[in-house]
Amino acid sequence: MITVSALYRYPVKGLTPERREQLVVQDDGRIEGDRVLAFRFADAVTPVDEGGFEAWPKSRGLALMDFPSLARVSATFDPDTGRLSLHAEGRLLADAALDEKGRGQLAEAITAFVARTPEAPTLQRDGVLPLRLIGDGRTSRFQDRARGFVSLHGAASVAAVDAVVPAPVDDRRFRSNIVVSGTVPWAELGWRGRVRIGDVAFEVQRPIGRCAAIMANPDTGERDARLLGVLTRQFDQDEATLGILLLPAGDGGVIREGDEVRIDAD
Numbered sequence: 001m002i003t004v005s006a007l008y009r010y011p012v013k014g015l016t017p018e019r020r021e022q023l024v025v026q027d028d029g030r031i032e033g034d035r036v037l038a039f040r041f042a043d044a045v046t047p048v049d050e051g052g053f054e055a056w057p058k059s060r061g062l063a064l065m066d067f068p069s070l071a072r073v074s075a076t077f078d079p080d081t082g083r084l085s086l087h088a089e090g091r092l093l094a095d096a097a098l099d100e101k102g103r104g105q106l107a108e109a110i111t112a113f114v115a116r117t118p119e120a121p122t123l124q125r126d127g128v129l130p131l132r133l134i135g136d137g138r139t140s141r142f143q144d145r146a147r148g149f150v151s152l153h154g155a156a157s158v159a160a161v162d163a164v165v166p167a168p169v170d171d172r173r174f175r176s177n178i179v180v181s182g183t184v185p186w187a188e189l190g191w192r193g194r195v196r197i198g199d200v201a202f203e204v205q206r207p208i209g210r211c212a213a214i215m216a217n218p219d220t221g222e223r224d225a226r227l228l229g230v231l232t233r234q235f236d237q238d239e240a241t242l243g244i245l246l247l248p249a250g251d252g253g254v255i256r257e258g259d260e261v262r263i264d265a266d
Helices: 068-072 100-114 155-162 227-234
Strands: 003-009 022-025 038-040 048-050 053-055 073-078 083-088 091-097 132-134 150-154 178-181 194-197 200-209 241-248 253-256 261-264
Touching: 003 022, 003 253, 068 073, 068 100, 083 100, 091 100, 100 132, 150 155, 150 200, 155 178, 155 227, 155 241, 200 253
Parallel strands: 150 178
Antiparallel strands: 003 178, 022 253, 038 132, 048 053, 073 083, 083 091, 150 241, 194 200, 194 261, 200 241
């Protein structure tokens, strides 16, 4: 039997995940509380609009793709109080509310952290500084893709990658919302049609093409595994791919750890 083994959402785009016992899937295809905040570059003043849907690509702000050291920053967001806390290497970087003063403090703290990392020169590119913390803490709006999507991968696929590289590889590298167990490696790439997770039905959209973010160790922030090349060479992929994108087939709903996953082929 295929079941949900882990669920994640990412309150701050590009920073650490929040593991959840359940997730609310919105009817727009996004996860409630997911990517509701983002540290954006100075020149990223407007979102990308594609067919009436809003997106903020990774290139518009802080993300692991270009700033792997961000993996060392632990972000905790309390939507009830509207406070965001940032920790790194056992110390508090900042803890503040989402008012104008607090946003400035949080942006200054993350800027100072990045300035002490190997990615510091990237901050000096035109249009990057000053960073701005944007988002209301409620609206899920900072997805890479305009349509949003819910991401899923199989734990067995990650285990297959881990088995062929010396660096530790676990689910966190791939930043999916849903991790499932009970499949053989790469089985999810062959899913077609409709997938039901608990009481929520999804339509399978397409596999997830991966970027340099997966090369960052989620504990150290170092690029310690050339996983893009591993996926193409070791697993004979034309494009580095792991996991799939889903959209709800109806009004969405709640999915939970332990839910059964059922695949209805075309």
